[in-house]
Amino acid sequence: MAQQNSPARRTALGRIGITLSALLALVLLAVAVLYAWPLGGSDLQRATPKTFTFDAAVGQAQQVVAAETADPAVRPECRSVVMSHGAKTTKAVLLLHGYTDCPKQYASLAKRYFDEGYNVWVPRAPRHGVTDELAHAKLEAGELVSYADDALNLATGLGDEVGVVGISGGGVLATWLADRRPDAVRHLLLLSPFYKPNSAQAPGFVVKPTIVLFGFHLLPDKVNSAGFSFAALSQYLRIARNLDLDHRNPQLASVAVVTSANDDFIDRQEAVAVPRRLATSSNRTLVVHELPAELGIGHDVVEPDGLGGRADELDGIYFDLYEGTRKG
Incomplete structure (x- = not known):
């Protein structure tokens, strides 16, 4: 019977140790690559302002x-959906719906x-609101920011002053x-903005690897x-x-965010921290409004069907927050 510490056994164990060490090194290298992977892109950091007359803006919206x-x-x-008073108004608003939803969310x-x-413009996001229920899976970040940029350009033709409301992914x-x-x-x-998933959905340490592995296909x-x-x-x-x-927006008059205590989809702390930093950079104070748990409202805080008959009440709150006349 061979001795336990025979040269052959020591050689085999040594080879196994080298193999495991190499595999561990490869795993650590892969993790390092994922965390170091750049998420930037010039198309995600550049907007293209355009000017529309009222007639051109309404005409393009109607064509869409x-x-x-x-x-x-x-x-x-x-x-x-385009809602027009027939002429350029003092104020216009752009409403951006959430991921997997569509303009009816803002009915x-x-x-x-x-x-x-x-005057109101509620554009349908790319690959949303279609009969193919998985069309949204082919979304790309570049087409989303182009959609938002184009929508804002159109909205500037509808009113002298323009603001934006966004929910969930539309909040981003x-x-x-x-x-x-x-x-x-x-x-x-901002309504339930999705800057980061709730830790119950995805622990913080897996977020960037997930973005890299799935976002870059x-x-x-x-x-x-x-x-x-x-x-x-x-x-x-x-x-x-x-x-x-940290970029200052000298035109920004009001910034507000609404979250729900029952929302287990987003990171609610991040939902407040991001707009607070934006507001601070523009010398504005962020107004925060959290819907209490007893209302029974989850992530979608705006679609009428999920508000338990409170749509009119909440619409009033949201409107006042948007205009800067309500302090929380």
């Missing part, structure tokens, strides 16, 4: 709606703005506009039980990582 009406792939309830709030004298895009378009954004209202996409694509969510998170929150 007509094209969506003629497209059988676009669900009728999800078509873009009630859009009417509130219109009734208050605003609204923040990007306030950051990159100081020429145009006067008011900013290094791994095949994964769709969870809620129908959310890891690749698509990573595009919004990548945009959030490209914000320049």
